[in-house]
Structure formats: C-alpha cells, structure tokens
Amino acid sequence: MASRMVGGAALGSALFISGAALAEDALKLTELSPNGADACFGRVYDAAHLKAHSHQKVARIFFYYGHDPVSRPNEEPSTLGDAAYNGFLTTTVRGAKKPEWAAGWCNKEDPGDKASGIHCGMECDRTLASLKVDDKGRLILSDLQPDVYLDAGAEEGLGKAKYNEQALGSEDDNFRLDPMPAATCKAEFARIDPIDPALGAPxxxxxxxxxxxxxxxxxxxxxxxxxxxxxxxxxxxxxxxxxxxxxxxxxxxxxxxxxxxxxxxxxxxxxxxxxxxxxxxxxxxxxxxxxxxxxxxxxxxxxxxxxxxxxxxxxxxxxxxxxxxxxxxxxxxxxxxxxxxxxxxxxxxxxxxxxxxxxx
Incomplete structure (x- = not known):
C-alpha cells in the first residue's frame, strides 16, 4: 500500500516560512468565518443517497477552517500545527471504521477581488480543494483530487487497479456541506486517533x-x-x-x-x-x-x-x-x-x- 500523506507533518524550511506567513491570515476569510472563529462544515450521506451514487465512496465529509483540530497531546512536539495549516478535511468512505484526513492552507485566489474563490493548497504544489459559500451559507467544496490521501505519483507506483481501490471515487467531488458547530468537526476529527483514557497523560x-x-x-x-x-x-x-x-x-x-x-x-x-x-x-x-x-x-x-x-x-x-x-x-x-x-x-x-x- 502506498504511504498516506499525513496532515500536519514536518515541513521543509521554505514551506514552513510560507505557512507561518499565511497563518497571520488564518481566520480572515470572512466567507467561511464571518466572526473570525473556527468554522465547521459537514455532511453525512444516508443509504438512499449512496445507493443512487454508486461511484461515490465518501459517506461522511467534514471541512474545518481554523486551528488544528487533529493534533492531540501525544509524543511529538506540537510546534508546527497552527503555523502551517488553516484548512482541514476529513472523509470516511463506505465501510471504513475511521476517517482519513489531509490539511492545507486556504486563501483567496485573487486577494484583490472580493468575489474571488478560495483555494486550499497542500505541500508539493498540490490542491486540497476549492471553496465557495452559497447564499444559504453552505460550503461548496470542489476540485477534490482522487489521490488527496495518497503520495504524489501513487498511480504509477501502485498500478491502476490498486490505485482505483485506494483513491476516492469518480463522484467524490462538488460536495455541498452544511454549517455546523465547531465541536461537531472536532468530534469527527477525534475519530481519527481516539484517545485511550486508561493510558493517562502522554x-x-x-x-x-x-x-x-x-x-x-x-x-x-x-x-x-x-x-x-x-x-x-x-x-x-x-x-x-x-x-x-x-x-x-x-x-x-x-x-x-x-x-x-x-x-x-x-x-x-x-x-x-x-x-x-x-x-x-x-x-x-x-x-x-x-x-x-x-x-x-x-x-x-x-x-x-x-x-x-x-x-x-x-x-x-x-x-x-x-x-x-x-x-x-x-x-x-x-x-x-x-x-x-x-x-x-x-x-x-x-x-x-x-x-x-x-x-x-
């Protein structure tokens, strides 16, 4: 299996400088967060929807704009999280027991144009997603790549059959997500690596x-x-x-x-x-x-x-x-x-x- 990209991983020095600069504007996208607070959008698809969209693998999807909802007290120094990313995506595909996730930094495609869309980039010049908010406050998430959780060049390394098995489906794009409380996204991201209370502090x-x-x-x-x-x-x-x-x-x-x-x-x-x-x-x-x-x-x-x-x-x-x-x-x-x-x-x-x- 190709190694999965880990959101919040240590970054090269150039990328960290870029991420740190972007962090200054972390919660200034008023379309996503009118009051500057962390913002959550999500959707859970029911059985009828998934039956009607056989090529959609994603059963649950959440997008969080704000401070890192993934990192928890563990053994790694927690020094890069907020400085590098302000956009966090998590999806759970059909039959999966827990979500996968990726992170990036989101900014206006054209800072001088208030009507400009929002682009969320990842390391290696990859796209996490394109965002816009409709007139009902719902988040339209598009340009989600099938290999968002895979290493760059995974298709060549895995072969077509394995790649298709591990990548997202052909209908996994253009999601319409409802605004939700920030706590809902945090709870969803907590499913990625649940804390075992019996182990106590790290x-x-x-x-x-x-x-x-x-x-x-x-x-x-x-x-x-x-x-x-x-x-x-x-x-x-x-x-x-x-x-x-x-x-x-x-x-x-x-x-x-x-x-x-x-x-x-x-x-x-x-x-x-x-x-x-x-x-x-x-x-x-x-x-x-x-x-x-x-x-x-x-x-x-x-x-x-x-x-x-x-x-x-x-x-x-x-x-x-x-x-x-x-x-x-x-x-x-x-x-x-x-x-x-x-x-x-x-x-x-x-x-x-x-x-x-x-x-x-």
Missing part, C-alpha cells in the same frame, strides 16, 4: 525535561521459569544527573522529548553483570523512538541503528519495545545482534520506581 507531559525518572522491573524465579527464553533478569530505564545535564546544555524544551537522552541498564541471568546503554530519543506519534548512542556506552562500534521504543502504558506504567535486539542483552556490535530478537526480551512493562533504584 510521556512528554508525564516526564519533564528537567526532572529525573526511573522505571524498571525485577523478574522473580517463577516468572523466569515460565519464560525460559527471556534473558533479562532486571531492567531499568532512567534519566539521571548525566542525562539531565546533557539536555540542559544542548536540548530545546519547546521540542521535548526530541534530543532527550535516556539510559537503560540490564542485568542478564546468564552473566549476572549490569550493562548500561544510552539512547537518544525523539517523539514519534504515540511513542518515543530512541536510537542507541555512544554516550555511556559499553560498545565502541556504530550502533546508531539500534533502536528501542517507549510508550505509555496503563496504570502509570511505561512499555519498552525491543524488536531488533536493541538492548544490551548481547554485544550490540556483534553480528549475532543484527537479527530480530528471538527471545522473550521484546516487550517490557515497566513500573515507576524511586530514583535510588536506578542509581548506577
């Missing part, structure tokens, strides 16, 4: 850039007996004085957790010796992606491709994923460490511990 809020933390687990004999392929006897994930000082010297709190160092100490039941490895992390959707670093490392080779992933778990726990032998349960420089982890040392549920439990 790690980037729970773990502060200037505060230490310690998570870990010690496995007892009963657990190890029932998991004979598990090498790890004890594990700690922490930020202590060294990691805090490193971030204070070169980190950017506004982009937390990007650039955050964490240390992972592991004791294996075969060797019984504790090995510590440092990782440098960045926020990525709902997780921290952490690459092995030479800092505080017991290994001298290039191990930057060795990665672990941190996610928030239920009841204040932290989940650590080690899919590619990225923990120091083996020599990270050895060829044997280059394959997939073939043991029970793949996923750890770690509990909060006092800082003293992570003291080297």
């Amino acid at each position: 790690l980037r809020e729970r773990l502060k850039p200037d505060q230490p933390f310690c998570y870990g687990r010690d496995y007892d004999a009963e657990h190890l007996k029932s998991h004979p392929d598990q090498v790890t006897q004890s594990i700690r994930v922490f930020r202590g004085p060294i990691e805090l000082a490193s971030f204070a010297a070169s980190g950017d709190a506004a982009n937390w957790p990007d650039g955050a160092d964490i240390a992972v100490s592991v004791t294996t039941r075969q060797k019984g010796a504790k090995v510590t490895q440092t990782y440098s992390c960045q926020g990525e959707a709902d997780q921290w992606r952490c690459s092995a670093s030479s800092k505080m490392s017991d290994f001298a080779c290039d191990i930057s491709q060795k990665e672990i992933f941190l996610k928030r778990g239920a009841s204040a726990t932290v989940m650590l994923a080690n899919p590619n032998s990225a923990l120091a349960i083996v020599d990270l420089c050895s060829k044997a460490a280059g394959g997939k982890t073939k043991s029970d040392d793949k996923i750890y549920r770690l509990n909060p511990m006092p800082q003293s439990a992570c003291t080297p």
